[in-house]
Amino acid sequence: KAGVTQTPRYLIKTRGQQVTLSCSPISGHRSVSWYQQTPGQGLQFLFEYFSETQRNKGNFPGRFSGRQFSNSRSEMNVSTLELGDSALYLCASSLPETDYEQYFGPGTRLTVT
Amino acid sequence: AQSVSQHNHHVILSEAASLELGCNYSYGGTVNLFWYVQYPGQHLQLLLKYFSGDPLVKGIKGFEAEFIKSKFSFNLRKPSVQWSDTAEYFCAVNDRYSGGGADGLTFGKGTHLIIQP
Numbered sequence: 077k078a079g080v081t082q083t084p085r086y087l088i089k090t091r092g093q094q095v096t097l098s099c100s101p102i103s104g105h106r107s108v109s110w111y112q113q114t115p116g117q118g119l120q121f122l123f124e125y126f127s128e129t130q131r132n133k134g135n136f137p138g139r140f141s142g143r144q145f146s147n148s149r150s151e152m153n154v155s156t157l158e159l160g161d162s163a164l165y166l167c168a169s170s171l172p173e174t175d176y177e178q179y180f181g182p183g184t185r186l187t188v189t
Numbered sequence: 190a191q192s193v194s195q196h197n198h199h200v201i202l203s204e205a206a207s208l209e210l211g212c213n214y215s216y217g218g219t220v221n222l223f224w225y226v227q228y229p230g231q232h233l234q235l236l237l238k239y240f241s242g243d244p245l246v247k248g249i250k251g252f253e254a255e256f257i258k259s260k261f262s263f264n265l266r267k268p269s270v271q272w273s274d275t276a277e278y279f280c281a282v283n284d285r286y287s288g289g290g291a292d293g294l295t296f297g298k299g300t301h302l303i304i305q306p
Contacts, residue, residue, distance in 0.1 A: 109293055109294075111293070111294075111296075118296055118297070118298045118299060119279065119281075119294075119296035119299075120296075121293025121294060121295070122293075123293075124293055132293055134293055135190075166232075166233065168233075176221040176223075176238075176240070176283045176294075177223075177235065177238060178235075178294065179235065180225075180232050180233035180234075181232060182231075182232040183232060
């Protein structure tokens with residue numbers, strides 16, 4: 077079974093721009109969560125989607141948003157990029173009945189200049 | 190909000206040494222506990238998990254962890270480490286609220302483990 081895939085793997089953007097990252101969960105997984113990983117803050121929960129609905133949200137500004145499609149694929153968007161948004165963005169998927177057992181993708185490395 | 194502490198940020202051991210990595214979370218209630226591992230150049234992988242039942246759980250590659258509810262701890266152990274265990278190890282907690290629905294995982298800052306041959 078294929079794992080969680082994320083595209084693109086690397087991205088360089090300029091301050092003020094916006095960016096969209098994509099995540100395809102493991103087949104059959106309907107819950108998708110997003111995390112930000114930085115050297116200073118570690119891994120932080122952004123939000124979680126299930127059946128196209130945002131079910132939970134972490135403590136991030138409204139510039140960070142996401143959505144989920146009917147095939148469970150998910151995108152996250154960051155608008156008005158700031159230098160501090162440079163990070164590894166991780167997507168994780170899980171089965172509905174084992175929501176808490178999450179499987180992670182390789183991440184998208186975003187660099188904001 | 191829940192918080193997770195991993196006491197050792199960097200650990201260096203020789204092969205065949207025993208390993209114990211500490212993990213404490215901030216408050217109780219019903220929790221799910223996890224250890225994830227990130228090998229160099231690879232993505233996060235689930236090492237083991239505790240949902241309920243026997244507080245001593247066994248994971249992949251000879252790792253085990255013990256949940257001690259009274260101490261809010263979930264320490265990771267391995268009797269004899271190998272060079273291939275060199276990696277970053279993350280403890281994570283998920284609070285199971287009575288209202289249902291999944292919440293995000295709260296991670297510790299990680300422990301960088303280096304095994305010297």
